[in-house]
Structure formats: C-alpha cells, structure tokens
Amino acid sequence: MAEPKKNLFQKVWDAHRVSELASGQTQLLIGTHLIHEVTSPQAFAMLSELKLPVRFPKRTFATVDHIIPTDDQSRPLKDDLAEAMMSELEQNCREHDIQFFGPESGAQGIVHVIGPELGLTQPGMTIACGDSHTSTHGAFGAIAFGIGTSQVRDLLATQCLAISPLKVRRIEVTGELAPGVFAKDVILAIIRKLGVNGGVGYAYEYAGPVLDAMSMEERMTVCNMSIEGGARCGYVNPDAETIEYLRGRRYTPDNSEFETKAAAWLALASDDGASYDDVVEIDGSAIEPSITWGIHPGHNIGISESIPTPHDTPDEERAGVEEALEYMDFVAGASIAGTPIDVAFIGSCTNGRISDLREAAKVAATGHVKAGVRALVVPGSADVRKQAEAEGLDEVFRKAGFDWREPGCSMCLAMNPDKLRGREVCASSSNRNFKGRQGSPSGRTLLMSPAMVAAAAIAGEVVDIRKSH
Amino acid sequence: MSNTNDELIRIDSVEGTGCVVRGDDVDTDRIIPARFMKVVTFDDMGRHAFEDARKAAKGKHPLDDERFSDAAILVVGQNFGCGSSREHAPQALMRFGFKAFVGGSFAEIFAGNCTSLGLPCVTLGDSDLAKLMGTVELDPAGKIEIDIRTRRLTCRAGEMSVGIPDGVRHQLLEGDWDATRVLMAAGDRIEKTAAALPYSPTA
Numbered sequence: 015m016a017e018p019k020k021n022l023f024q025k026v027w028d029a030h031r032v033s034e035l036a037s038g039q040t041q042l043l044i045g046t047h048l049i050h051e052v053t054s055p056q057a058f059a060m061l062s063e064l065k066l067p068v069r070f071p072k073r074t075f076a077t078v079d080h081i082i083p084t085d086d087q088s089r090p091l092k093d094d095l096a097e098a099m100m101s102e103l104e105q106n107c108r109e110h111d112i113q114f115f116g117p118e119s120g121a122q123g124i125v126h127v128i129g130p131e132l133g134l135t136q137p138g139m140t141i142a143c144g145d146s147h148t149s150t151h152g153a154f155g156a157i158a159f160g161i162g163t164s165q166v167r168d169l170l171a172t173q174c175l176a177i178s179p180l181k182v183r184r185i186e187v188t189g190e191l192a193p194g195v196f197a198k199d200v201i202l203a204i205i206r207k208l209g210v211n212g213g214v215g216y217a218y219e220y221a222g223p224v225l226d227a228m229s230m231e232e233r234m235t236v237c238n239m240s241i242e243g244g245a246r247c248g249y250v251n252p253d254a255e256t257i258e259y260l261r262g263r264r265y266t267p268d269n270s271e272f273e274t275k276a277a278a279w280l281a282l283a284s285d286d287g288a289s290y291d292d293v294v295e296i297d298g299s300a301i302e303p304s305i306t307w308g309i310h311p312g313h314n315i316g317i318s319e320s321i322p323t324p325h326d327t328p329d330e331e332r333a334g335v336e337e338a339l340e341y342m343d344f345v346a347g348a349s350i351a352g353t354p355i356d357v358a359f360i361g362s363c364t365n366g367r368i369s370d371l372r373e374a375a376k377v378a379a380t381g382h383v384k385a386g387v388r389a390l391v392v393p394g395s396a397d398v399r400k401q402a403e404a405e406g407l408d409e410v411f412r413k414a415g416f417d418w419r420e421p422g423c424s425m426c427l428a429m430n431p432d433k434l435r436g437r438e439v440c441a442s443s444s445n446r447n448f449k450g451r452q453g454s455p456s457g458r459t460l461l462m463s464p465a466m467v468a469a470a471a472i473a474g475e476v477v478d479i480r481k482s483h
Numbered sequence: 484m485s486n487t488n489d490e491l492i493r494i495d496s497v498e499g500t501g502c503v504v505r506g507d508d509v510d511t512d513r514i515i516p517a518r519f520m521k522v523v524t525f526d527d528m529g530r531h532a533f534e535d536a537r538k539a540a541k542g543k544h545p546l547d548d549e550r551f552s553d554a555a556i557l558v559v560g561q562n563f564g565c566g567s568s569r570e571h572a573p574q575a576l577m578r579f580g581f582k583a584f585v586g587g588s589f590a591e592i593f594a595g596n597c598t599s600l601g602l603p604c605v606t607l608g609d610s611d612l613a614k615l616m617g618t619v620e621l622d623p624a625g626k627i628e629i630d631i632r633t634r635r636l637t638c639r640a641g642e643m644s645v646g647i648p649d650g651v652r653h654q655l656l657e658g659d660w661d662a663t664r665v666l667m668a669a670g671d672r673i674e675k676t677a678a679a680l681p682y683s684p685t686a
Contacts, residue, residue: 032669032676037653041669043676053569055523064663070677081521095521102523136682146568146592160592162570163525164599165662172666172673176659177595178650210508211562214591244565246591278681310508310565330561334507427517427567448512448566455516455535 021284022251023182023217026157030140032174039176045139046073047169048125051103052080053144057166058106068110070173075134076107077115079124080429084392084419087117123395123421126150126363131397133263137252137279142169147363149240152249153233154256155282159247181215181291186222189299194480197232198365198463202304202314205243207296210312213245220250224298230259231369238364239445242311251283303479306447306461307350308338315350317478323347341449342458351476356438358389358471360464362426365443366394368401370464375407377468377483383415384474390417392424428453441470491658494601497583498628499555501619502545510566515575528571529578550623558616559586564593573597583629587612598651601660605629606646614640631655
C-alpha cells in the first residue's frame with residue numbers, strides 16, 4: 015500500500031511524538047531549545063526549586079538580545095537591571111553547561127537571526143524559544159513554537175511540550191512581486207487579508223511562486239510575522255535555496271554527510287496531493303508597498319490607499335478602528351503618504367539581516383536623513399554587522415546621517431536604552447505597532463519594509479519608494 | 484503557582500466577582516509593558532498590570548475602579564493576549580488577583596501560558612459575552628461561577644455555556660496543568676525519541 019500523503023507539518027510532528035497524553039494532547043519532543051535573558055531566568059529558578067537538572071543541555075543554546083544596549087556593550091552594562099539579567103543568564107549557562115553566544119563569542123545577536131546563521135536551524139526540526147517570533151525558523155521547514163516561561167521550564171526539565179496538533183492552512187502567493195515590494199509587504203498583506211487572529215489554531219504553510227522565488231532571508235521575514243496573524247508557527251517547504259543557505263554553516267555537517275542530509279531535507283517537503291485544513295490564495299502581483307496606520311499589524315494598507323474611515327468599516331472592527339485613529343491621531347480618509355516621522359528604525363528579527371541592510375543602504379546612498387529625524391540601523395547579529403562593514407554599508411549609513419549600532423533587539427520593543435520619546439512617530443522595520451511598543455507609552459509606530467524606512471528617514475515623512483527611488 | 488512537587492491542584496470551578504476590560508486585540512505589551520520585564524523574577528508583575536493604559540485613563544481604568552477591586556474573573560473581548568509570548572502578562576494579571584478569564588477569544592500562546600499557571604480561559608458567544616459584560620458593569624458585587632466540568636457559567640444574567648478545549652479542560656480537572664510532572668512520566672521514552680531523530684545539534 016502506498017504511504018499516505020502528508021504535509022511537512024504532519025511529517026515533523028510524527029517524528030517528534032513521544033506519547034499521547036491523557037488530556038488528548040501530544041507529548042512532543044523539541045529538538046532545539048533556544049533561550050535568552052528575558053524569559054529564561056524564572057524557568058531556571060523553577061527548575062532548581064524542583065531540584066531537576068537540564069535534561070539535554072547540548073540541545074539548548076543561549077544568547078542575549080532583548081536588553082543589550084546597542085551603543086556601549088562594555089561590562090558591567092550601565093543599566094544595573096540589564097546587567098543583572100545578563101549575569102543571571104551567564105551564570106545559568108555555566109551551571110548547566112549550556113552553550114552561550116554572548117558578545118565575546120563573536121556570534122551574539124537576535125536569537126532568531128543567529129539560529130539560522132549558525133546552521134542551528136535545519137529542516138525537519140522542532141524548535142522552541144520563549145519568544146513569539148520563534149516562528150521565523152519555519153523558513154527552513156522547521157516547526158518552531160514561541161512559548162511561555164513555564165514551558166521553558168518544561169523544556170529544560172524534559173525537552174518536551176504538552177501540545178495539541180495544529181490545523182494546517184496553505185497560503186499560496188501567486189504571481190510576481192512588483193519592484194519596490196518586499197517580503198515584509200507580503201506578510202503584511204497576508205495578515206490584512208486573514209486578520210490578526212485568523213491563524214489561531216493553525217500552522218501556516220507559505221507557498222506559491224512568490225515564496226519559491228524568495229531568498230531564505232525573505233522567507234524568514236514572512237515566517238517571522240506568522241504570530242502577528244495569530245498562527246503559532248509558519249513554514250516554507252525546503253528546496254534548493256534552503257540547502258544552499260545551509261551549506262558550510264557552523265552547525266551543519268560537511269561534505270558527503272551534508273549531501274545525505276540535503277536529500278533527506280528535501281524529502282520533508284509536503285507531498286504532492288497532501289491534504290490541508292484550509293487553502294488560501296493571494297495575488298502577489300497586486301501587493302503594494304504596505305504600511306501600518308493603526309495599533310496592530312492587521313491595521314495596514316498599501317501606500318497609495320487612504321487611512322480607513324470607521325463609517326466604511328465592518329461593525330465588528332469599527333470600535334478598533336476608532337480606538338486606533340484616536341491613539342495615532344490620524345485623520346480617517348487621509349493619505350498615509352506624507353505623514354511626518356520623528357524616528358527611523360532599521361533592524362529587528364523581522365528585518366535586521368544583511369539583505370535588509372543592503373536594500374536600506376541602496377536608498378540611504380541617495381540622500382541624507384532629514385534634519386530633526388533620529389535614524390538608527392541595528393544589525394540583527396554580530397555576523398550581520400561584520401558582513402555589512404565588509405561591504406561598506408556602515409559607511410553609507412553613517413554618511414547619510416544614520417546611527418550605526420551594535421546588534422540586538424533594540425527599538426523593536428525598547429527594553430534597552432533605544433526608545434521613542436513622548437508622541438514620536440517611528441517608521442520601523444520591526445513587527446509590532448502596538449500602543450507603547452517602542453518604549454514610550456504614547457509613542458506611535460508605522461511598520462514597513464527597511465527600504466521604505468530609509469526613504470522615510472530621508473524625506474522626513476512617509477513616501478512611496480516606487481516614486482521616490 | 485506550581486503544582487509539580489506538591490499535591491495535585493485540581494481546578495473544577497472558579498467563583499468570584501468580575502471586572503470588564505472592553506476592547507478587542509488587547510496585546511500583551513498593553514497588559515505588561517516590556518520595560519517592567521527587566522527583572523529575573525515575576526514577583527513585581529502584579530503592580531504593573533495594564534500600567535500604561537491605567538495611567539492614560541487617569542484613574543478611570545476598570546482595574547482602578549474600587550467597585551471591582553476584589554474581582555477574581557476578568558471579562559475581555561476578542562483575541563485577548565495577542566502579541567508577545569511573555570508569561571509576564573498572565574503572571575501580572577494573576578498576581579493582581581485574577582483567577583480566570585472569560586472572553587470572546589484568546590490568543591493561543593497567552594491561553595497556553597494561562598493553562599500552565601492554572602488560570603482557566605473560557606470563551607462565550609457574542610450575545611452572552613455582551614450580557615455578561617453588562618451585568619458585571621451594572622452589578623460589580625454580583626457573583627460569577629465558572630464550572631469547568633459542566634462548561635457552564637452562572638451569573639445574575641443567567642446560565643451560559645462556555646467554550647474550553649477538551650485537552651485544557653482535562654488538564655485543569657485532573658491537576659495536569661503544570662506540565663512538567665506529566666511530561667516527566669514518559670521516562671526514557673524521551674531519550675529513545677531523541678536518539679531516533681535524524682539530527683543532533685552538535686557540530
């Protein structure tokens with residue numbers, strides 16, 4: 015009898031199933047556990063209260079990203095609270111024999127940037143991290159979950175999660191992206207179409223010609239924001255692009271062993287004729303450069319559209335639109351292009367990789383940051399920073415009036431000193447435009463692609479990259 | 484709260500008065516702004532629950548309304564707890580005094596974190612949710628009872644049926660919500676599954 019057709023999610027799930035629990039949930043083994051300083055210290059404390067060891071220290075990897083300053087990383091960190099968190103992580107890693115990629119390792123960076131960079135992220139793995147953007151690793155055909163701190167404890171103690179299987183929705187992006195349209199615009203368009211909670215209960219399989227044509231870094235941008243659409247994880251089937259990215263990385267095998275692996279990785283892709291719980295098609299050719307106008311990532315429009323009016327909004331969304339317009343102090347029906355900005359932020363686990371910096375630098379090379387605008391570029395990792403400097407991108411940014419920083423999460427969530435002040439408006443390549451997200455309780459965030467952020471920094475206002483460049 | 488080493492804590496019902504935070508898509512940055520997470524324990528989280536929203540409301544936020552000060556049940560809208568996976572959010576609400584959440588729907592990671600802490604998240608259809616919100620706002624001293632076993636919620640507005648996934652319901656009723664103990668029971672099947680994986684993370 016022929017093997018039943020399976021999608022990648024089902025294949026990976028089955029390979030990691032330890033048992034079925036009495037609750038009906040699955041006890042799922044997590045192959046690789048990534049930890050950072052914000053969501054792990056309490057988990058280690060719980061573990062020590064239970065007098066349990068870390069069960070698989072060699073499957074656990076740590077870095078520091080959320081609280082680390084991007085101007086001066088010398089120790090002790092100037093902020094005592096940040097220093098305490100970093101020391102605690104170092105101590106926990108030493109005590110439990112966990113590999114820590116701190117600044118001295120030369121491999122420090124945002125956890126979702128360094129995992130792939132080091133080759134720790136591979137097709138067919140299950141990965142978890144106490145961070146909702148863990149979905150990023152799905153770009154490689156891994157199933158990657160963001161988890162809470164109690165689950166970090168569960169993982170440290172057992173390397174397992176108690177979890178119910180997800181439904182799988184295949185999202186096919188057809189056609190071809192127009193010039194000036196990037197992976198960021200694709201995921202914003204998907205979230206706009208399916209809603210910020212449309213993905214609850216689902217894993218998203220991103221597919222179609224647009225995804226096929228994307229680089230691994232672009233696929234990471236798409237998978238990264240799965241959670242902003244409510245989906246706990248998202249993935250792309252591995253292909254030749256995936257294999258070439260992984261070749262020669264620190265944690266991938268060499269030579270003939272690599273070729274064997276590569277064949278096995280390709281075989282993990284969803285079978286032709288595999289079934290899905292839902293299939294959605296999106297016309298990629300119709301996607302414009304996109305930008306948020308409100309207080310969640312679903313509040314986004316194409317740059318040529320106008321800001322929605324409550325009057326034309328469906329009943330169930332009207333109160334949310336009104337609340338967003340009031341918070342943003344934007345006029346319903348107005349154009350989003352021309353909105354003045356105070357700050358420009360290029361970086362984050364969504365858009366802090368080398369290809370993002372290259373696109374932004376192309377734009378930065380054409381002008382200078384508008385007087386009165388603060389602009390910063392924060393590479394996603396030490397490796398990205400090094401590569402950018404080797405290509406001279408740091409000079410391009412500096413010359414154009416951008417600050418060139420050390421790697422970290424920075425102003426995406428502002429747990430370090432990089433923050434908005436007061437009612438500032440920030441053009442940001444990050445992932446969340448929630449109220450107060452960027453460190454000022456009344457600060458305002460406009461999400462867009464890194465190239466659009468660079469263009470806004472130069473113009474001092476939101477512009478259409480297709481017209482300005 | 485932890486269940487792992489001690490006697491099982493079975494949660495079959497939650498009783499108390501309610502408090503309503505209206506609005507959909509209330510994200511975890513709003514529940515606990517990131518700057519308060521710069522600590523290595525959850526001890527202080529309760530003080531900062533909804534801090535920025537409360538400041539902006541200048542004392543008019545439901546969490547600052549004396550009539551709701553003893554509330555054990557937080558009533559919310561759609562997609563509550565979206566965004567960041569930070570367990571600091573349910574920790575903050577638990578330490579503020581909430582023992583259960585009733586809403587239109589919950590973001591998945593938030594709901595999972597609540598389960599890990601033994602805090603039920605149950606859902607209501609639109610018209611029942613509107614009724615419950617109205618009742619709580621009119622009569623803050625009115626008791627609400629959520630029965631996990633029968634999936635019923637009782638309040639002054641009447642009896643309603645609530646949604647809770649089978650697996651979560653089982654975890655709460657059996658005291659399996661603190662998963663470490665349950666997962667440990669698999670013993671060396673964990674090592675066997677790990678050994679059979681087609682990959683190992685060492686270079």
